[in-house]
Amino acid sequence: MAVTNFISKLWAGAILANLNKAQVFAQPGVCNRNYEGEIKEAGDSVKITGIGPVTIRDYTRNSDMSGPDELTDAATTLIVDQSKYFNFAVDDLDQAQIKPNLMEAASKEAAYGLSNAQDVFVAGLYAQAGSLIATAAAPKTDLATAGKPWEYLVTLKKLLDQNDVPMDTRWVVIPPWYEALLLLDSRFTASPATDITTGAIRNGDVGRRVLGFNLLRSNNVKITSGTTYAIMAGYEGAITFAEQVVKVRAYSPEKRMADALKGVNLYGAKVIRPNGLAVLHATAA
Numbered sequence: 001m002a003v004t005n006f007i008s009k010l011w012a013g014a015i016l017a018n019l020n021k022a023q024v025f026a027q028p029g030v031c032n033r034n035y036e037g038e039i040k041e042a043g044d045s046v047k048i049t050g051i052g053p054v055t056i057r058d059y060t061r062n063s064d065m066s067g068p069d070e071l072t073d074a075a076t077t078l079i080v081d082q083s084k085y086f087n088f089a090v091d092d093l094d095q096a097q098i099k100p101n102l103m104e105a106a107s108k109e110a111a112y113g114l115s116n117a118q119d120v121f122v123a124g125l126y127a128q129a130g131s132l133i134a135t136a137a138a139p140k141t142d143l144a145t146a147g148k149p150w151e152y153l154v155t156l157k158k159l160l161d162q163n164d165v166p167m168d169t170r171w172v173v174i175p176p177w178y179e180a181l182l183l184l185d186s187r188f189t190a191s192p193a194t195d196i197t198t199g200a201i202r203n204g205d206v207g208r209r210v211l212g213f214n215l216l217r218s219n220n221v222k223i224t225s226g227t228t229y230a231i232m233a234g235y236e237g238a239i240t241f242a243e244q245v246v247k248v249r250a251y252s253p254e255k256r257m258a259d260a261l262k263g264v265n266l267y268g269a270k271v272i273r274p275n276g277l278a279v280l281h282a283t284a285a
Contacts, residue, residue, distance in 0.1 A: 169236035238276030243267030
């Protein structure tokens with residue numbers, strides 16, 4: 001849609017930015033992004049190499065060891081199968097009438113759109129979690145009961161503990177309404193604030209480390225049906241993400257006096273440690 005209301009008017013010196021969501025699920029520290037490489041086209045793959053467990057045996061003095069075990073290949077493949085693009089034009093007359101750079105502002109908005117699409121995609125991987133509290137068909141409906149939001153965080157912690165999930169990069173992403181309920185619980189408000197001078201602050205960080213989790217807030221937490229949400233907890237090694245903006249091209253449309261910009265973004269994500277994820281299915285209070 002063209003910008004047409006510039007005649008005889010001076011546009012404001014700054015463009016009103018949209019209220020955009022921050023990328024939470026797909027950011028480093030939540031996803032493992034170590035395997036991003038030279039992704040050229042949709043359908044490319046990233047092979048993630050691993051090994052199976054190593055057998056431990058009893059050692060007996062003055063006795064021969066058994067022959068060496070042959071290591072098993074635990075490699076998995078991440079398929080880069082998501083493709084998104086943008087393509088917009090700014091009329092030369094529009095650009096001339098506006099003090100700020102409209103093309104630059106639109107480019108930032110396009111970048112946000114691509115980032116948000118990635119975040120929504122990763123949030124949808126909740127269905128592959130190895131541990132569940134309730135289900136989408138029969139969710140927890142008692143979140144308005146005092147203390148329950150905190151208790152379910154404790155249960156998510158327990159599920160990850162039982163699967164030997166590392167403590168240092170654990171996270172849980174909650175919707176804003178869940179945070180509002182936690183703020184009514186003294187156990188939450190008494191939890192240590194995040195030390196921004198020593199730790200990396202992630203997008204969506206609510207400023208507290210709770211029960212060993214980096215607590216993050218996002219409006220991209222998946223709604224499975226109606227008012228039921230899939231609230232996911234995990235650690236950095238559970239999900240692998242890879243993306244690359246393959247092409248960005250500026251051009252002039254043949255039949256217009258305008259500048260245009262188009263670009264393509266390829267990405268993919270894979271749950272490589274299902275037991276490193278736990279999900280609470282709960283109805284919004």
